[in-house]
Amino acid sequence: MRHLAPTLVLLAFLVLLPPLPALAHFAMVIPDENIVTQESSKTLNFQFMFRHPSENTSLDLEKCKAELLVDGKKTDLTGQLAEFQIQGKKAWKASLEIKKPGVYIVGMDAAPYWEKAEDQYIHHFSKTVVNALNAEDGWDKPLGQKIEIIPLTRPYGLYAGNSFTGRAVYKNKPLAGRNVEIQFMNADGKLKAPAEAYVTQAVKTDHDGVFTYTAPWAGWWGFAALTDDDDKIKRDGKDKKVEVGGDMWVYFHESLVK
Known part of the structure; x- marks a missing residue:
């Protein structure tokens, strides 16, 4: 019995511990650059990843569907995807030849990911815009x-300190009163948040699905509009909830004025 008391104390302590915060998942579409000039390479490389970007950790991304929209015409890029590894996790890449002026919107439909800790699937879509x-x-x-x-807001030609405004839609209808999670791409992992609450910023959409966020420093910033999908995915014979996310990646250039 004398060994039981410490065990009970430990169990009670574990019960009282707050749950670990859920990490924000982002599907990422990141090009070499988001503005192609006459001096730029005319081959534009894209990476397609599934990550916790601010924490600089990666998850496996099973082969996704990728597409391009330019001049009102869609092109399926899925067949051009080549696998590569980031932090030992599966990711994908593709290249585009820039042959003429245009606004190139590149997006992906990531395969649903089973998140055991949340007892749900996570199915994110993502895109970025290149001028x-x-x-x-x-x-x-x-x-x-x-x-x-x-x-x-035009999603390129932005400086750190500029605001970005977007409208979140689900099945072509405004996504009202939903969370939009925001993280930056902490590519080298050097930036450390002072507390957990700083890792993922959050805003809510208004009744028209509109939100605004001001990027405090330069780099790639991701915006993820989230809601529960109407559809379920079966796992072990049971219908499981699906969180869908509409992600968008926007680059903010460092300010010219210090």
């Missing part, structure tokens, strides 16, 4: 994803 050779029209066009962020 090539000073084209201006088309940056606000929807890609037609199940859940998507439609930019209301």
Whole structure:
């Protein structure tokens, strides 16, 4: 019995511990650069990843579906995807030849990911917008994803400290009163948040699905509009909830004024 008391104390302590925070998942579409100039390489490389970007950790991304929208025309890029590894996890890459001016919207439909800790699937869609050779029209066009962020701010040519405004839609309808999670791409892992609450920023959409966020420093920032999907996925014979996310990646250049 004398060994039982410490065990009971330990069990009670574990019960009282707060649950570990759920890490924010982001599907990522990241190009070499988001503005292609006359001096740039005309071969644009894209990486497709599934990560916790601010924590600089990766998850396996099973082969996704990738597509391009430019000049109102869609092209399936899935067959061009090549696998590579990041932190020992599966990711994908593809290249585009920039042959003419245009606004290039590249997106992906990531395979649903089973998150055991949350007892649900996570199914994210993602996209980014690249301006090539000073084209201006088309940056606000929807890609037609199940859940998507439609930019209301032009999503390139932004400085750190600029605000980004977007409209979240689910099945082409405004996603009202939902969370939009925000993280930056902490590529080298050098930046450390002072507390857990700083890792993932969050805003809510208004009744039209609109949200705004101001990026405090330069780099790639990801916005993920989240909701529960109407559809379920079966696992072990049971219907499981599916969180769908519409992710968008926007680059903010460092300020010219210090």
